[in-house]
């Protein structure tokens with residue numbers, strides 16, 4: 001990613017990101033939506049990266065925090081309870097509730113590591129989903145499997161994120177507005193991640209990942225610092241979930257299945273655990289591959305054989321599976337592994 | 352009169368059928384280098400692990416600077432002022448040498464998550480101070496030239512020294528070294544001896560486990576001998592060396 005370092009590179013990247021939705025929009029608004037979901041995945045992956053990449057805690061239930069954020073938004077901004085709070089109030093609430101959920105998960109699992117932690121977090125993810133499915137009786141909180149509908153879109157003053165506005169002759173659709181909002185959040189999250197990584201807390205996370213006993217002896221309160229990793233990761237998940245609910249306009253428990261947790265984990269692992277740019281790249285690739293398959297596999301097979309031999313979904317799983325196995329075999333640290341030392345070597349050479 | 356910095360009273364530790372420590376009482380005075388020796392499996396490392404809160408003890412108590420030490424939480428022990436190294440070096444392998452030492456500053460610094468995210472002036476100043484102090488310590492132990500290399504890429508001797516730097520970063524009053532000369536060549540051992548001597552001059556108290564008899568006898572003010580988890584002798588080096596029980600313990604084991 002050295003081309004990002006120069007100022008010109010940064011300006012080019014900035015312009016590309018700014019006009020990207022209009023380019024994608026030419027291919028169809030669906031592609032802008034796909035891009036938005038890809039950015040949501042990037043946000044999720046960056047949140048999980050704190051837990052798995054930095055602190056080394058294997059969390060297989062991460063999507064639960066996304067679910068919590070999404071439901072907080074859905075319940076506070078929909079006809080379901082007749083509440084219609086503005087998004088800038090709900091998103092922090094969602095982050096806070098998810099943060100609490102993160103600590104609830106973290107507290108009893110602090111002594112566990114590796115496989116055991118993975119199993120417990122997996123169970124936690126499922127419990128949250130099952131709660132969402134069943135909290136419709138006797139008091140209807142989540143509306144059960146039917147989910148919550150007609151969720152309010154974002155409003156900033158007169159701008160409604162569900163409608164198309166024409167600005168200077170340019171049609172700015174709802175998804176394009178969300179795209180810009182997501183881009184801002186993403187930049188914020190990347191900056192926060194970078195700052196955390198090079199901070200007292202970030203070093204403590206990595207120290208725990210590297211050798212928990214030595215970290216303790218060096219004076220780190222490993223219990224609190226691990227809890228902090230869970231809480232931070234969960235907060236990011238909660239914010240992403242809120243935005244997901246608004247963009248989608250609808251939430252139901254089936255959006256938060258185990259497969260989604262695994263998907264986000266695969267993004268972190270494939271990209272390069274602990275390395276922000278690797279995680280971003282991993283998330284974008286994995287979020288786009290299925291969509292590209294969806295739009296190419298079926299038409300291609302129809303043209304070739306006149307009917308569909310392999311479903312895109314099957315092919316997707318096949319590709320994911322092989323990619324994971326091959327990565328673990330040939331690049332166990334991911335495609336863009338943590339460059340902690342490389343970065344410092346460059347700095348040293350510059351001095 | 353020297354005052355007691357550390358007072359361990361009747362410390363015991365059992366692993367299943369093995370009584371690793373049996374009613375061990377040790378008093379370490381402020382400013383001295385205190386040696387802990389004994390045959391393999393005598394319980395020296397176990398004593399360190401109990402003292403630093405890494406293993407729960409079965410009995411006894413430890414006073415540090417006059418106050419009872421909270422052995423239930425290792426980071427409290429570090430905060431109280433005891434730092435240690437490990438017999439089988441335990442560094443943070445995928446962090447740079449400098450970062451390893453910076454981790455040691457954790458317990459004496461305060462920046463939290465919000466401070467790190469906002470990067471206010473006070474946080475930046477603290478981070479800068481952490482870096483500067485860590486660089487000084489790397490320099491002090493003699494691995495400054497490897498500051499930006501991953502800890503796992505350092506040579507054995509450098510890793511041992513780096514561990515000492517990380518321990519010193521916690522600003523200890525008592526530094527506990529578990530066989531720091533193990534695996535070092537003669538030159539490195541001589542340098543280590545100068546280093547420990549310097550620490551004593553600077554007023555630090557050192558607890559030293561070491562098999563290198565010349566190093567222990569030359570460096571320590573007092574020496575205690577453990578055998579099968581029991582303290583069998585404690586005195587100045589010259590007396591301990593002549594103690595028949597100690598000779599028996601060492602000859603006894605080497606005859607096996």
Ligand SMILES: Nc1ncnc2c1ncn2[C@@H]1O[C@H](COP(=O)(O)OP(=O)(O)OP(=O)(O)O)[C@@H](O)[C@H]1O
Pocket residue numbers: 366369371389390391392393394395396397398438
């Ligand atoms: N974690 C553990 N579990 C079970 N037994 C242990 C454990 N740690 C130490 N022991 C046992 O306790 C006894 C004392 O071991 P310890 O490591 O303290 O000896 P030591 O004096 O440090 O020996 P060395 O000079 O070889 O390092 C030994 O019999 C050892 O097998």
Ligand SMILES: [Mg+2]
Pocket residue numbers: 395396397438
């Ligand atoms: Mg030992």
